[in-house]
Amino acid sequence: MxxxxxxxxxxxxxxxxxxxxxAFLQHADPGAGTTLRAPPQxxxxxxxxxxxxxxxxxxxxxxSGRNVEAGAAVIAGSSIVIPIRSLxxxxxxxxWHAVSVDTHRxxxxxxxxxxx
Amino acid sequence: MIALLAAARAIHFASLMTIFGGSAFAALLRxxxxxxxxxxxxxxxxxxxxxxxILSGIVWFSLIAGQMSGSWQGSVDPSVLRLAATExxxxxxxxxxxxxxxxxxxICVIRVRPDRPEVWNLxxxxxxxxxxxxxxxxxxxxxxxxxxxxxxxxxxxxxxxFGGLIVLMMLVPAHRSQPRxxxxxxRLFSIWGMFVVALLVLTGVINAASIxxxxxxxxxxxxxxxxxxxxxxxxxxxxxxxxxxxxxGPALRSGGESATRNLARSIGGEIGxxxxxxxxxxxxxxxxxx
Numbered sequence: 469m470x471x472x473x474x475x476x477x478x479x480x481x482x483x484x485x486x487x488x489x490x491a492f493l494q495h496a497d498p499g500a501g502t503t504l505r506a507p508p509q510x511x512x513x514x515x516x517x518x519x520x521x522x523x524x525x526x527x528x529x530x531x532s533g534r535n536v537e538a539g540a541a542v543i544a545g546s547s548i549v550i551p552i553r554s555l556x557x558x559x560x561x562x563x564w565h566a567v568s569v570d571t572h573r574x575x576x577x578x579x580x581x582x583x584x
Numbered sequence: 585m586i587a588l589l590a591a592a593r594a595i596h597f598a599s600l601m602t603i604f605g606g607s608a609f610a611a612l613l614r615x616x617x618x619x620x621x622x623x624x625x626x627x628x629x630x631x632x633x634x635x636x637x638i639l640s641g642i643v644w645f646s647l648i649a650g651q652m653s654g655s656w657q658g659s660v661d662p663s664v665l666r667l668a669a670t671e672x673x674x675x676x677x678x679x680x681x682x683x684x685x686x687x688x689x690x691i692c693v694i695r696v697r698p699d700r701p702e703v704w705n706l707x708x709x710x711x712x713x714x715x716x717x718x719x720x721x722x723x724x725x726x727x728x729x730x731x732x733x734x735x736x737x738x739x740x741x742x743x744x745x746f747g748g749l750i751v752l753m754m755l756v757p758a759h760r761s762q763p764r765x766x767x768x769x770x771r772l773f774s775i776w777g778m779f780v781v782a783l784l785v786l787t788g789v790i791n792a793a794s795i796x797x798x799x800x801x802x803x804x805x806x807x808x809x810x811x812x813x814x815x816x817x818x819x820x821x822x823x824x825x826x827x828x829x830x831x832x833g834p835a836l837r838s839g840g841e842s843a844t845r846n847l848a849r850s851i852g853g854e855i856g857x858x859x860x861x862x863x864x865x866x867x868x869x870x871x872x873x874x
Contacts, residue, residue: 522671523652567652569673570717572870575654 491517491524491546491568493576500578507555507582513548517568526550526564536560557584585647585656586870592643594866597714597739598859599637603630603688604707604740605747609773610699613751618768621754626698629750634689637710641685645669645678674717684710711743712736738787741780746858748773749851756848763836763844770836770847774829781822807871814864817857824854 495514498504511528521543528536528550541550548564560582565575606629610620620626649668650659658664669675688706696703715735752773759765832847 520652520672520674522667523654565654567672571648571652571672571674573651573654 490572490574491515491519491566492574493564493566494546496562496578498580501580503581503583505583508552508580510549510551511562513562513564515546515548515566515568517570518546519543519548520567520569520571523567523573524548524565526562528552529561529563530555531559555582557582585650585659588643589647589651590863590866590870592640592647592866593869594863595636595640596644597711597865598746598862599633599640600707600711601743601746601862602633602750603637603692603747604704604711604743605745605749606630606751607698607700607704607707607747608744609748609751609776611701611704612772612776613769614699616768616772618772619755620699621751622758625754626751627692627695629754630692630698630703631689634685634692638682638685638689641678641682645675645682648674677713677717681710681713684713708740708743711739714739734787734790737783741783741787744780745777745784746855746862748776749855749858753848753851753855756844756851760841760844763840763847766844766847767833767836770828770833774825774833777825777829781825807868810864810868810871814861814868817861817864821854821857821861824850824857828854 492515493513494516497512498508511526513526524543526541526548530536536553536555538551538553541548548566558581559579561577561579563575563577565573567573606621606626610626613620645668646659646665647656649665650656650661652658652668652672652674653661653664667675669679684706688703688710691700691702691706713736715732752769755766755769828847828850832843832850835843836847
């Protein structure tokens with residue numbers, strides 16, 4: 469173990485675990501920047517931490533900013549799944565916000581494309 | 585607003601640590617037949633700390649509700665506050681904590697002796713109840729229960745150290761003319777202090793062992809820099825504690841006001857550093873390590 473890593477070890481040892489939990493996007497389906505041949509039926513996001521459903525959410529919009537969700541998002545554990553309408557070819561934007569159970573809020577957005 | 589939230593967290597931690605550690609050490613003093621802190625100042629200290637714990641708890645809860653909603657205006661929006669209180673783990677735990685805080689405040693106000701078990705038990709539970717809303721609670725599986733327990737022990741032992749120091753400091757004025765009278769309390773605190781610091785390090789190491797991979801990728805963040813400052817401050821605190829135990833303590837035997845004064849300065853320095861450490865904890869809890 470090198471010196472810097474050892475210092476990091478001591479640092480974390482003294483701080484306990486508070487402050488280390490922010491829900492970051494771990495996996496997305498469709499993935500960020502992907503190009504799909506067949507339109508997806510839903511968008512599924514998986515986060516690094518458990519989520520607070522009432523303060524977490526996702527929206528999916530087309531190139532003109534219109535929402536394309538087909539229903540409410542289902543938020544359970546550390547994942548958010550939202551059904552979407554049958555998509556036309558084009559670019560779509562997924563915008564999410566997530567609050568982990570230790571109250572930290574994160575948000576982000578990415579795009580995917582449906583090929584003609 | 586972030587600064588206010590960090591301050592509220594730090595004040596909340598410090599208040600409960602003062603009551604828990606102060607009360608627990610006062611109980612140990614009484615059990616050992618070494619008297620206790622002066623009644624009126626101790627009463628004033630505990631009532632002030634309990635009041636601050638309630639006020640800082642309200643500010644903490646309100647600002648977190650706003651933060652969760654994505655807008656600080658949510659902190660004063662009744663619908664957001666209601667959602668946060670009833671639909672989130674943080675809110676549900678805080679509702680229970682507010683009831684316990686109110687009980688603790690009443691116990692302190694009605695002049696129950698500061699060393700009574702109900703005081704340090706309740707303050708200890710209130711400190712430990714912050715663990716389930718820490719990082720330990722945010723990850724899945726069975727490990728979070730162990731982490732939360734570990735975190736609770738970390739908080740409670742830290743509280744004993746901080747609050748115990750304050751009560752130790754309160755004993756000094758009464759012993760200016762008879763410094764030898766401080767030997768017993770100092771020795772008692774040192775014995776428990778060694779046990780407490782060992783537990784603090786152990787619980788910290790367990791935390792580190794579980795999240796070291798995360799730390800390894802975060803060495804260049806401001807979070808890590810602040811952690812280093814905290815570690816340095818804690819290390820100086822341990823140094824001062826050793827100085828009290830093996831240098832200023834024995835010097836009390838020879839008597840003299842300078843011995844008492846030196847000890848008081850050292851304990852005061854330790855308390856000041858402890859406040860800085862708690863202040864840093866208030867900030868760290870709001871920062872991401874990445």
